[in-house]
Amino acid sequence: xxxxxxxxxxxxxxxxxxxxxxxxxxxxxxxxxxxxxxxxxxxxxxxxxxxxxxxxxxxxxxxxxxxxxxxxxxxxxxxxxxxxxxxxxxxxxxxxxxxxxxxxxxxxxxxxxxxxxxxxxxxxxxxxxxxxxxxxxxxxxxxxxxxxxxxxxxxxxxxxxxxxxxxxxxxxxxxxxxxxxxxxxxxxxxxxxxxxxxxxxxxxxxxxxxxxxxxxxxxxxxxxxxxxxxxxxxxxxxxxxxxxxxxxxxxxxxxxxxxxxxxxxxxxxxxxxxxxxxxxxxxxxxxxxxxxxxxxxxxxxxxxxxxxxxxxxxxx
Amino acid sequence: xxxxxxxxxxxxxxxxxxxxxxxxxxxxxxxxxxxxxxxxxxxxxxxxxxxxxxxxxxxxxxxxxxxxxxxxxxxxxxxxxxxxxxxxxxxxxxxxxxxxxxxxxxxxxxxxxxxxxxxxxxxxxxxxxxxxxxxxxxxxxxxxxxxxxxxxxxxxxxxxxxxxxxxxxxxxxxxxxxxxxxxxxxxxxxxxxxxxxxxxxxxxxxxxxxxxxxxxxxxxxxxxxxxxxxxxxxxxxxxxxxxxxxxxxxxxxxxxxxxxxxxxxxxxxxxxxxxxxxxxxxxxxxxxxxxxxxxxxxxxxxxxxxxxxxxxxxxxxxxxxxxxxxxxxxxxxxxxxxxxxxxxxxxxxxxxxxxxxxxxxxxxxxxxxxxxxxxxxxxxxxxxxxxxxxxxxxxxxxxxxxxxxxxxxxxxxxxxxxxxxxxxxxxxxxxxxxxxxxxxxxxxxxxxxxxxxxxxxxxxxxxxxxxxxxxxxxxxxxxxxxxxxxxxxxxxxxxxxxxxxxxxxxxxxxxxxxxxxxxxxxxxxxxxxxxxxxxxxxxxxxxxxxxxxxxxxxxxxxxxxxxxxxxxxxxxxxxxxxxxxxxxxxxxxxxxxxxxxxxxxxxxxxxxxxxxxxxxxxxxxxxxxxxxxxxxxxxxxxxxxxxxxxxxxxxxxxxxxxx
Numbered sequence: 001x002x003x004x005x006x007x008x009x010x011x012x013x014x015x016x017x018x019x020x021x022x023x024x025x026x027x028x029x030x031x032x033x034x035x036x037x038x039x040x041x042x043x044x045x046x047x048x049x050x051x052x053x054x055x056x057x058x059x060x061x062x063x064x065x066x067x068x069x070x071x072x073x074x075x076x077x078x079x080x081x082x083x084x085x086x087x088x089x090x091x092x093x094x095x096x097x098x099x100x101x102x103x104x105x106x107x108x109x110x111x112x113x114x115x116x117x118x119x120x121x122x123x124x125x126x127x128x129x130x131x132x133x134x135x136x137x138x139x140x141x142x143x144x145x146x147x148x149x150x151x152x153x154x155x156x157x158x159x160x161x162x163x164x165x166x167x168x169x170x171x172x173x174x175x176x177x178x179x180x181x182x183x184x185x186x187x188x189x190x191x192x193x194x195x196x197x198x199x200x201x202x203x204x205x206x207x208x209x210x211x212x213x214x215x216x217x218x219x220x221x222x223x224x225x226x227x228x229x230x231x232x233x234x235x236x237x238x239x240x241x242x243x244x245x246x247x248x249x250x251x252x253x254x255x256x257x258x259x260x261x262x263x264x265x266x267x268x269x270x271x272x273x274x275x276x277x278x279x280x281x282x283x284x285x286x287x288x289x290x291x292x293x294x295x296x297x298x299x300x301x302x303x304x305x306x307x308x309x310x311x312x313x314x315x316x
Numbered sequence: 317x318x319x320x321x322x323x324x325x326x327x328x329x330x331x332x333x334x335x336x337x338x339x340x341x342x343x344x345x346x347x348x349x350x351x352x353x354x355x356x357x358x359x360x361x362x363x364x365x366x367x368x369x370x371x372x373x374x375x376x377x378x379x380x381x382x383x384x385x386x387x388x389x390x391x392x393x394x395x396x397x398x399x400x401x402x403x404x405x406x407x408x409x410x411x412x413x414x415x416x417x418x419x420x421x422x423x424x425x426x427x428x429x430x431x432x433x434x435x436x437x438x439x440x441x442x443x444x445x446x447x448x449x450x451x452x453x454x455x456x457x458x459x460x461x462x463x464x465x466x467x468x469x470x471x472x473x474x475x476x477x478x479x480x481x482x483x484x485x486x487x488x489x490x491x492x493x494x495x496x497x498x499x500x501x502x503x504x505x506x507x508x509x510x511x512x513x514x515x516x517x518x519x520x521x522x523x524x525x526x527x528x529x530x531x532x533x534x535x536x537x538x539x540x541x542x543x544x545x546x547x548x549x550x551x552x553x554x555x556x557x558x559x560x561x562x563x564x565x566x567x568x569x570x571x572x573x574x575x576x577x578x579x580x581x582x583x584x585x586x587x588x589x590x591x592x593x594x595x596x597x598x599x600x601x602x603x604x605x606x607x608x609x610x611x612x613x614x615x616x617x618x619x620x621x622x623x624x625x626x627x628x629x630x631x632x633x634x635x636x637x638x639x640x641x642x643x644x645x646x647x648x649x650x651x652x653x654x655x656x657x658x659x660x661x662x663x664x665x666x667x668x669x670x671x672x673x674x675x676x677x678x679x680x681x682x683x684x685x686x687x688x689x690x691x692x693x694x695x696x697x698x699x700x701x702x703x704x705x706x707x708x709x710x711x712x713x714x715x716x717x718x719x720x721x722x723x724x725x726x727x728x729x730x731x732x733x734x735x736x737x738x739x740x741x742x743x744x745x746x747x748x749x750x751x752x753x754x755x756x757x758x759x760x761x762x763x764x765x766x767x768x769x770x771x772x773x774x775x776x777x778x779x780x781x782x783x784x785x786x787x788x789x790x791x792x793x794x795x796x797x798x799x800x801x802x803x804x805x806x807x808x809x810x811x812x813x814x815x816x817x818x819x820x821x822x823x824x825x826x827x828x829x830x831x832x833x834x835x836x837x838x839x840x841x842x843x844x845x846x847x848x849x850x851x852x853x854x855x856x857x858x859x860x861x862x863x864x865x866x867x868x869x870x871x872x873x874x875x876x877x878x879x880x881x882x883x884x885x886x887x888x889x890x891x892x893x894x895x896x897x898x899x900x901x902x903x904x905x906x907x908x909x910x911x912x913x914x915x916x917x918x919x920x921x922x923x924x925x926x927x928x929x930x931x932x933x934x935x936x937x938x939x940x941x942x943x944x945x946x947x948x949x950x951x952x953x954x955x956x957x958x959x960x961x962x963x964x965x966x967x968x969x970x971x972x973x974x975x
Binding site for chain 1 (some may be wrong): 891896913914915916917918919943946947948949
């Protein structure tokens with residue numbers, strides 16, 4: 001039971017907490033993953049969900065779009081997908097006698113890039129550049145993407161055949177990478193007995209206005225980070241840099257990402273200041289895909305090692 | 317109540333502390349400042365204090381300018397100059413007072429504090445004793461604490477928490493101070509050496525003696541010099557400290573001879589030598605005191621024809637010298653250069669009654685020794701009295717003393733006796749100096765005070781040289797055995813420390829004197845001579861090399877410090893809040909619940925509450941305060957204080973046994 005009197009208790013009735021509780025009812029037993037996804041959205045970051053097919057990745061993305069009332073587009077990545085299929089193309093309109101831009105599916109507030117590692121690197125980078133710039137440039141014209149803009153990419157574990165794993169430099173574009181994992185026994189039992197999730201999704205009403213979401217995003221910027229917290233983040237980064245278990249440590253950009261995610265997490269916990277615990281809560285999701293362990297395939301040892309980092313670095 | 321920027325600059329407590337500290341800094345100066353300036357200082361301080369606490373208006377720029385001009389004119393009018401110790405200090409004090417009146421910003425406050433430091437240094441131009449040093453150290457501490465307070469980024473609300481760091485700072489400055497003390501080039505003579513400043517307020521023997529001049533001196537408890545004997549001190553009857561010798565007599569006053577270049581007379585040592593060191597207080601004369609009769613001395617001195625020791629320059633700082641004296645000696649047995657007539661001169665028209673008496677003796681006695689005894693017995697047989705309060709003698713002093721008042725101090729007896737001897741054709745001269753001295757059991761050295769000042773007579777006999785005769789001893793033998801306090805009658809009120817009756821106040825005074833003697837010997841006596849000797853021993857002959865060494869040492873220590881800092885590289889000074897929290901964690905660890913290395917404070921507190929529900933409320937309050945102080949930007953010093961007290965009161969173990 002939290003004893004630091006939060007401004008918003010966990011049972012708080014603020015829209016965002018009601019929203020998270022509603023999400024919990026749909027995706028059972030995944031509170032932590034849901035809170036991380038919401039934190040990622042509030043921190044204006046993009047989310048990478050890496051897991052086996054069928055554990056609810058798509059459902060989670062769709063659910064968030066519904067609950068936040070965001071305009072939703074889904075792109076199924078395949079090996080023959082072209083950049084134009086994502087960002088759109090200029091097509092000659094015979095009736096008007098001129099070229100006309102047809103926006104691609106990326107022009108949406110929440111874009112689900114399903115199985116992003118199935119597309120060729122060229123197509124992948126088209127999406128990732130749009131994510132970073134929050135705008136697309138087609139034939140000289142720069143077109144801004146809608147606001148808020150949130151990409152949820154899903155990825156099957158890299159070891160599967162016929163995939164193009166995202167290069168490390170591109171992985172950096174995602175604020176967090178989370179794993180859903182199998183539901184626990186009780187949750188799965190209920191899932192199996194319950195109504196089809198797709199039906200629930202279809203009937204779901206938005207629980208939050210877009211202005212409120214934007215306001216929350218702005219509020220994240222005002223969450224205070226004390227020097228003591230920065231010290232802690234630096235200690236964590238130093239540890240990964242000097243550890244022999246990693247090829248390379250966390251970059252300054254990773255440190256910034258860590259603080260941004262922790263701010264959003266603290267806000268969701270109802271505080272206006274970041275605690276070391278907030279850093280710990282988001283550390284694995286934020287740092288895992290930015291670290292490259294020595295030995296093993298990418299993604300194999302990192303989560304375990306990231307947890308070890310947390311265990312070994314003292315909280316100042 | 318609306319508060320202006322003046323009131324917000326310093327909270328009341330800090331302002332009060334500042335004013336009191338400045339009062340403490342300037343208080344010793346009040347002794348030598350003109351009263352009007354002390355008043356101005358007080359008024360300025362009071363005004364600024366009321367401006368801070370009651371919102372009084374401070375003077376505007378034009379009024380301040382006017383006050384400055386008037387004040388400066390006042391200093392000029394009083395001293396006639398800005399230059400010199402007294403005028404300079406007065407000017408500084410004036411500036412401090414006026415600066416207080418324009419203390420509107422933090423920067424002004426810092427300037428005021430720096431002025432305070434400067435004023436502290438100027439105190440040493442007046443006094444360097446131990447008590448003053450201790451007092452000034454206290455004021456330095458107070459000012460440093462205030463300086464830290466004022467320089468804090470947040471609004472200072474109290475100075476008290478900074479007293480500790482200020483003490484630490486001073487302690488850290490100690491090694492540097494010692495290095496500078498030892499190595500910084502010493503300048504001979506007192507700093508700010510202005511001739512007119514030096515001669516003031518120093519008591520001591522003078523170069524002439526009239527009846528009444530030494531008894532004035534006897535009222536002073538001031539220390540003339542201190543002596544450490546190599547072995548046992550000589551018996552009281554031989555503790556005659558030879559000072560100026562006065563052979564010239566004009567009928568009223570005994571003076572030094574004006575024969576500057578006389579070669580020292582021949583002496584013979586007849587045994588009984590003692591070795592000792594003298595620490596002589598400054599007395600602004602050239603005389604050097606030593607036991608009769610000095611035969612060897614460690615500092616350069618000239619020996620006059622009368623065998624008085626003199627230094628080339630006046631003793632203006634405390635000096636220390638080693639002497640060997642022969643207690644049995646023969647001085648100038650041939651009366652080599654001088655005509656014995658020089659020691660027989662008494663103006664013809666003086667002392668007719670004395671002359672009649674002496675003539676009477678001379679007609680009946682022809683043996684010199686018998687004559688001397690006759691004169692001494694005269695003092696004993698007649699009702700002469702030894703007293704600190706002799707009556708004033710206006711006419712023919714010797715006749716009045718010998719025949720009318722018959723009450724006198726050593727100079728009366730010595731003067732009258734020497735006159736009688738000269739009239740009887742026996743060469744005689746007056747020797748002044750000190751008789752006696754008190755052994756301080758604490759420190760085991762002898763103190764000779766101004767109240768021990770004494771005058772006696774030397775008579776010359778063919779073949780035997782000058783021999784000491786002390787007529788006072790015939791009248792009052794106690795003067796030798798018991799000192800001044802034991803010799804004078806009850807109602808005479810000799811100075812407190814000359815009385816030899818033991819009392820706790822006396823013991824304390826002697827211990828205090830011992831402490832001062834150490835201070836003098838180890839701190840103040842470290843002058844140019846001692847420094848040169850030390851430097852020679854260290855192989856750092858001249859001051860150029862000393863400066864080089866000093867600079868080198870400074871650079872080396874700075875480099876060491878830099879290396880140390882870079883090596884330890886604390887991002888910031890340790891956070892006091894964090895230290896309190898670590899104390900709390902230590903208490904809980906002692907109670908069996910240590911914090912995990914990577915356990916965040918909130919998680920830890922949650923766990924503690926689960927494990928120790930009996931302490932839930934306390935832990936909860938402490939953890940909340942800590943998180944608030946350390947991780948939000950809204951923490952206040954009050955809350956930090958609250959955290960400290962809560963943690964100080966937190967006793968997990970005792971708590972458990974109670975519940």
